[in-house]
Amino acid sequence: MNVEKTRAGKTGLGYQVEQKMEQNYDREEAAGTPTHVVNWVNAVTEGEHDKCAECDWKSICTHLRDGVVLCKLVNKLLKADGKSPITFQKKVMSPFVAMTNIENFNKGAMTYGLAEEFTFQSGDLWEVRKGPFLNVINGLHSLGFVANQKGCKPTYTGELKKGE
Numbered sequence: 001m002n003v004e005k006t007r008a009g010k011t012g013l014g015y016q017v018e019q020k021m022e023q024n025y026d027r028e029e030a031a032g033t034p035t036h037v038v039n040w041v042n043a044v045t046e047g048e049h050d051k052c053a054e055c056d057w058k059s060i061c062t063h064l065r066d067g068v069v070l071c072k073l074v075n076k077l078l079k080a081d082g083k084s085p086i087t088f089q090k091k092v093m094s095p096f097v098a099m100t101n102i103e104n105f106n107k108g109a110m111t112y113g114l115a116e117e118f119t120f121q122s123g124d125l126w127e128v129r130k131g132p133f134l135n136v137i138n139g140l141h142s143l144g145f146v147a148n149q150k151g152c153k154p155t156y157t158g159e160l161k162k163g164e
Contacts, residue, residue, distance in 0.1 A: 017131075018129070018131045019131075020131075021130075021131025021132065021134055022130045022131045024131075024134055025057065025130055025131060025133065025134040025137070028134060028137060028138075029057070031159070032158075032159075033137055033141055033158055033159075034055055034057065034060055034137055035055045036141070036144070036156065036157050036158035036159075037060075037137055037140045037141055037144065037158065038052050038055050038060055039157070040140075040144050040154065040156045040157065040158070041064075041069065041073055041140065043154040044073055044076050044077070044147075044152075044154060045069055045072050045073050045076065048072050048076070049068065049069045049072050052064075052069075057130050057133055058128065058130075060133075060137075061125060061128050061133050061136070062128070064125055064136065065098060065125055065126060065128065066092035066097075066098045066101060067088065067092070067098050067099075067100075067101025067102040067104070067105055067122075067125075068088065068089075068090055068092065068101060070101065070102065070105035071086060071088035071101055071104060071105050071108070073105075074086060074105050074108035074109050074112060074143075075108065077108075077112050077143075077147055077150075077152060078108055078111065078112055080150075080152055081112060081113075081150060081152075083111060083112065085108075086104045086105070086107060086108035086111075087104065088100075088101045088104050088105075089101060095126060098122075098126060099122035099123075099126055102122040102125055102126065103122055106119040106120070106139075109139070109143055112143070112146065112147075113146045113149075113150070114139070114142060114143050114146050115142070118138065118139050118142035118143070119139055120132075120135035120136050120138075120139045121135070124136050141156075141158050144156025144158055145158070145160065
């Protein structure tokens with residue numbers, strides 16, 4: 001079922017907030033952040049998961065939506081750091097399972113060293129909306145820097161901008 005077609009459109013302040021978030025995503029996209037994130041996730045999970053072939057927001061969101069690649073990513077990072085892996089469901093047949101995978105990824109990312117404020121809500125990814133998806137990109141962007149600080153290879157090549 002396509003969430004975008006069943007959801008009522010935002011109005012008033014909600015619409016303005018959504019527009020602002022979409023503009024912020026567009027700014028990150030122009031800076032190349034989503035491309036850096038995709039390249040890094042593909043490199044870290046190489047051989048364990050299909051690559052995300054495109055770098056537009058919908059393709060990235062769809063690729064990450066079930067949480068499986070996120071869990072594989074964080075498990076590789078945790079293993080390299082000598083920590084226990086998280087559990088997750090590889091076959092996702094319901095939104096509940098996908099959202100549980102996403103929550104498990106966030107817990108694993110915090111165990112790895114990502115600050116809680118850089119995690120995202122499962123709905124930011126599951127609902128396939130451009131504005132909230134910025135939270136996912138920002139979380140993975142920050143996780144890349146944590147991995148760099150720990151000497152993880154392949155290196156995340158995103159850029160740190162003022163205000164981060």
